[in-house]
Amino acid sequence: MERNTFSYKLKQFMMFAGPASILFFGTVLVPFVYGFYLTFTSWDGISKVKPFVGLENYTAAMQDSAYWAAIGRTAIYSLFAVILVNALAFFLAYFVTSGIKGQNFFRAGFFIPNLIGGIVLGYVWKFVFNRAFVAVAQAITGGTVPSLLSTTGGAMFCLILVSVWQYAGYMMLIYVAGFMAVSNDLKEAALIDGCTPSQAMQNVTIPLMRSSFVQCLFLSITRCFVVYDVNLSLTNGEPFNSSVMAAMHVYNQAFTYKNYGLGQAEAVILFVICAVIGVTQVYIGKKGEVDA
Amino acid sequence: MKKHSRVLAAALALALTAGVLAGCGSSDTPAAGGGSSSGGTAITIFNSKMEIQEQMEAMAEKYSQEKGVDVEVYYSSDTVAAHLATKYASNDPYTISMVDAKDVYSLAAEHALDLSGEDWVKDTTQAISVDGKVYGFPVCIEARGIIYNADAIKNITGKDFDPSTCKTLDGFKALIQELIDGGMEAPTGVMKEDWSLAAHYLAEVYEEQPDVDAFITSLHEGNADLANNDRFNSLMDTFDVLKDNSYSKASAISAEREVTEQKLAEGEIAFMFGGNWDWSVINAYDYSENMGMMPVPQNTDDGMNEKLVGGGSKYFFIDSSDNTSDEQKQAAKDFLNWLVYDEAGQSFIVEDCALVPAYSNITLDVKDPLGASVKKYTDDGALIPNYNYFPDDHYSICGAAFQKYLANQTDRAGFAGEIEAYWKGITPVEH
Known part of the structure; x- marks a missing residue:
């Protein structure tokens, strides 16, 4: 059979990548373009008419102080969550590749939180924060202790804590792969040349794992920026709408407050912010990558 | 062998596709x-x-x-x-x-x-x-009002509970004091949900005005002085009594609806602001036989404390x-x-x-x-009608302000100010 013809290549492509491409086109590209069009209308989400209003929604989004407060909150949340997730994941990966007893068991254990869906996880932790922690704290202090979730700072703290708990195991797997990819010869050579173990880690292992860092940072930043499920089930924006993240604000704006066009415009702005941060980070990260 | 693996690959791809497609349609439960x-x-x-x-x-x-x-x-x-x-x-x-x-x-x-x-x-x-x-x-x-547990009250006072003695706030306060003296530590519960606070309780402030539409318009135009409005103050006085005698006073914002309703059903508390839809929660617990609803107590003689809202x-x-x-x-x-x-x-x-x-x-x-x-x-014709023209974000934004008040993070004037600010910024619902 001639393997160089267009039809052969097309057939091969359609066979392997066809289903995924069609799904990607239908569920991502088309809605994206159509959604972009909707940002220029004042559609309420259900009416038959979609009046064209030009850039009005973008001006309104710029003036929506609750939206920018939510973005700012999301940035703070992401900053803490990303740093903690990656620090913890790196440490865990080091721990489970150092050859301790039962390390496969630990790997599985740390990864499991990631297998629980965000909604379930949020409800489980809500119970822990509202009941278990409160009961323990009251037993210790003897007085009534308000739940962490009922204070503005506390709710943020809870969100960060739960996200770290959820994502650290997943990022750990990527770091584990990174550790395993660094050849032992190089580490040994460094040790023989007189490096202390921590110098070897800093000057040999970590630079060679740079691609793992780039990947983990990218994944954790983009995930944190569009966090919704944990936000919904753990705090639902409470107390006093002080834990409404960007994605939740967008959802409320579009569906609950029925300003679909405005909500969609805010979603597009969120997408642009996410994309700029993600691409910049990958660009900077990739630039300094080294090979052994 | 090779042929088999190709079939297998195709089957897997199909299965994955089907999985994704099935996932799309699973949000409805036929x-x-x-x-x-x-x-x-x-x-x-x-x-x-x-x-x-x-x-x-x-x-x-x-x-x-x-x-x-x-x-x-x-x-x-x-x-x-x-x-x-x-x-x-x-x-x-x-x-x-x-x-x-x-x-x-x-x-x-x-x-x-x-x-x-x-x-x-x-x-x-x-x-x-x-x-x-x-x-x-x-x-x-x-309809909305105060849900009471008559059995829990009778256990302490020894008398059958007569809701008409609680028409006024003074009467209500006296009964609460009697319950506390009789050993019920905290006779009330308050739901912290924004829909309960803003869409149900705060809404009564508007709904019990003589001319609701005119009042909403004056709020929107910035002419209404909520902090000095009699109805607002009267209802907030009652809310303060509910709040200050609540079992969850120290952590009002983390009180869970189910827990509050369970306490009410089992007679640990005697009063809660709510509506007859709360029965679907209450009846999941070991509830008392004699429960009911009464209007929100207020020191007023214009009859608003003799009607439920709904x-x-x-x-x-x-x-x-x-x-x-x-x-x-x-x-x-x-x-x-x-x-x-x-x-x-x-x-x-x-x-x-x-x-x-x-x-x-x-x-x-x-x-x-x-x-x-x-x-x-x-x-008996004793229902104050619902006001159905709130903007869609009213319950959420005013609910957040009300939650702050509930958590003692703002005072009544500050709360009134937030509500006024909200109404100035909205687009009124045409009707």
Whole structure:
């Protein structure tokens, strides 16, 4: 059979990548373009008419102080969550590749939180924060202790804590792969040349794992920026709408407050912010990558 | 071998695709409607009252068998507007949709069938009309007030509880003090949910004004002085009593609705602001027999402390688009008539679903005690009507402000200021 013809290549492509491409086109590209069009209308989400209003929604989004407060909150949340997730994941990966007893068991254990869906996880932790922690704290202090979730700072703290708990195991797997990819010869050579173990880690292992860092940072930043499920089930924006993240604000704006066009415009702005941060980070990260 | 693995790969790819596709459609839970092969008309009903979903499904099955009309009932945990938006976007509307009053106003003109000619219109005072045409069929009546546990009160005072002694705030305070002295540490509970605080309690501040529309307009124009408004202060005085005697006083914002209602049901607390829909939560616990609802106590003599606030809640409308055939529209109308005039339909609303009927021709007794209270006030004409024209973000933004007040993070003047600021920035709902 001639393997160089267009039809052969097309057939091969359609066979392997066809289903995924069609799904990607239908569920991502088309809605994206159509959604972009909707940002220029004042559609309420259900009416038959979609009046064209030009850039009005973008001006309104710029003036929506609750939206920018939510973005700012999301940035703070992401900053803490990303740093903690990656620090913890790196440490865990080091721990489970150092050859301790039962390390496969630990790997599985740390990864499991990631297998629980965000909604379930949020409800489980809500119970822990509202009941278990409160009961323990009251037993210790003897007085009534308000739940962490009922204070503005506390709710943020809870969100960060739960996200770290959820994502650290997943990022750990990527770091584990990174550790395993660094050849032992190089580490040994460094040790023989007189490096202390921590110098070897800093000057040999970590630079060679740079691609793992780039990947983990990218994944954790983009995930944190569009966090919704944990936000919904753990705090639902409470107390006093002080834990409404960007994605939740967008959802409320579009569906609950029925300003679909405005909500969609805010979603597009969120997408642009996410994309700029993600691409910049990958660009900077990739630039300094080294090979052994 | 090679051939096998190719087949296997194709099968896997197919399976994955199917999985993704199945995932797309799994947000609705189709109910067990009647056998869909009967060949007759088929109608779909969207139910937005989660607590009656099981009853709806059972009713649909029976109705399908008896009337030869296939009825399928769907439920979604999304907000009504969000869910219907997706259905309309995909040109696949329900024949009958159960929505909240405000949704009828926003949807009726474009999507609802004119029901002005139906028989039931004359038997209810709660139907919703827009521009002189009736669009909304009231499913039931719901009202708000203070829920009390009479058994818990009697256990301490030794006397049968008479709600009329608690009409005024002074009377209410005296009883609370008596309960505390008798050993009930915290006689009240407060729900911290924004819909309860803003859409239900704060709403009474507007609804009990002499002219609600004028008051809302003055708020919007910035002329209303909420902090010095008598009604606002009167209701907030009562709220302070509820708040200061609440079992969750120290952590009001993390109080869970279920816990509060369980305490009320079991008599650990005696009062809570709520509505007859709370029965669906209360009856999950070991509840006391003698419970009921009374108006929010206020030191006033204008009669507002003798009425519950409420009216029609949840409305059916029939889709008017070409996606619904004339046969389906007729079958939907028949179904609504069945609910009002057929004994089976009446008993479905009142007995199976434990709802308070919105139709004067239905005389069945309401079984649950809260519903019975509401029925009594309805029959006496003692209901202050709901105000149905709040902007969609009212409950959320004003609810957040109210939560701050509940958590003692702002005082009454600050709270009033936030409400005033909210109203100045809105687009009023036209009606």
